[in-house]
Amino acid sequence: MSSKSNCDCCINYSYNEEEDYYECQVSLDEDEYGKFLGGTFGGCPYFQIDDEYRIVRKQM
Known part of the structure; x- marks a missing residue:
C-alpha cells in the first residue's frame, strides 16, 4: 500500500x-477491494481496533 x-x-x-x-478477513465487494488494494x-466501515488488552480490563 502506498499510503x-x-x-x-x-x-x-x-x-x-x-x-x-x-x-x-472481511468479505469486501469488488469496489471496496479495489480501494483496499x-x-x-x-x-473503513468494518474497522475494529485490535485491542488485545480488552479482556484484561474486563477482569479488573
Missing part, C-alpha cells in the same frame, strides 16, 4: 502464514 491506513491496527487484518502476506480505503 498509511488504519488496517495495521484492525482486528480484521491478519497475517496469512501460508501465503506470507497480510490480508483483510489501491490504498484509498480510508474510513
Whole structure:
C-alpha cells in the first residue's frame, strides 16, 4: 500500500502464514477491494481496533 491506513491496527487484518502476506478477513465487494488494494480505503466501515488488552480490563 502506498499510503498509511488504519488496517495495521484492525482486528480484521491478519497475517496469512501460508501465503506470507497480510490480508483483510472481511468479505469486501469488488469496489471496496479495489480501494483496499489501491490504498484509498480510508474510513473503513468494518474497522475494529485490535485491542488485545480488552479482556484484561474486563477482569479488573
